Amino acid sequence: MFTITTPRLNLQPTHKNCWSICDQNSHDLLGKIFFHNNWFNIILKPKSLHLGVATESGYGLIKALNSQAVKAKTDLPHARLYLKNMGFVQVEDHFEVTPETLQYPDLYQILNAKLGIDTQHIRAPKYPTATQIVDAGMDFFNRPIKLHPTAYQAWQKLQQAAQADGIQLIPVSAYRSLNYQAELIQKKLDQGQTIADILNVNTPPGHSEHHTGCALDLTTDGDQPVLEAGFADTKAYAWLKENAETYGFYESYPENNPHGIIAEPWHWCYAHKKTG
Ligand SMILES: [Zn+2]
Structure with a gap:
């Protein structure tokens, strides 16, 4: 039993055959992995579903254990797909994978390849996907938004402090998945635009x-244009310049x-404070 580190996670042994899945930065518990007599099982908290945590921790554990056959059993369609994507194949009533057939379904590479984007030559910085997100109210267009739990707490304080000073801060966009970003681009490709444009x-x-689940696009009340340079001329922007840092926003x-x-x-x- 030993600690396993993946890009975003630490898998810490808790007791026999069990590892806790923790966020590397916040140390928050996201789920658990069990491995007993070559049987593999994973349980995640709802806040960590659909963020690549299951894939990253499952692949990380199986790779580190390097066991000859790893078995898993499930009737859930999404769990079967998860196993299939990691190279598990059906054997009688269960699924199996070996160190040779184990594979990492890298959504980043898969989506960019599908869109025809060469990831070797992207100048924009790369950002890790949040390992946990929670419901964070509604946006300007009355769509539900999600944020990293710590960023959500900080955002509530920021929004309330602004309100107390007579400033309305209204979110326009918060957490976005890799799939969502890919869909935005695919729509434009379908309309005939070139990938370069x-x-x-x-x-x-x-x-x-x-x-990251920590970024917010903001607007304010009144008939302000949304997400345009003109936001820099609003009272809301001046207030943010003065006060946002107090609440950890940059x-x-x-x-x-x-x-x-x-x-x-x-x-x-929102910038996480370093916790050692
Ligand atoms: Zn933005």
Whole structure:
């Protein structure tokens, strides 16, 4: 029994045949993995579903154990698909994989390849997907939004503090999945735009800060244009400049930012404090 580290996670042995799945930065518990007599099982908290945590931890554990045959049993369609994507094959009433047939379904590579994006030559920074997200209310268009739990708490404090000063801060976009980002680009491809033109406006899947669950696009009340440079002239923006940092939020792409990205005064991100 030993600790296993994957890009975003630590798998810590808790007792015999069991590992806790923890976020590397926040140390929050996300789920558990069991491995007993070559049988593999994984349980995740709802806040960590559909974020690649199951794949990353399952692959990480099986790879590290390097056991000859790993077996799993499930009747759930999404769990069967999960096993299939990692190279498990059906044997009688269960599924099996070996160190040789185990594979990592890298959604980042799969989506970018499908869109015809060469990941070797992307200049925009790459952002890790959140390992946990929670419901965070509604956006400007009355769509439900999600955020990283810590960012959500900080966002509530920020929004309330603004309100107390007579400033309305309204979210327009929060957490976005890699699939969502890919769909945005696919829609434009379907409309006949070239990938080069699209990438002048949209970041490739894996390269949006919204994947972290900590970034928010904001607008304010009144008939303000949404997500346009004019937001920089609003009282809300002036208030954010003055106060956001107190609540852990930073403007990711100010004028002349080192990423070479056009200024986005509406885009703010919660920065986790380092916890050692
Ligand atoms: Zn944004």
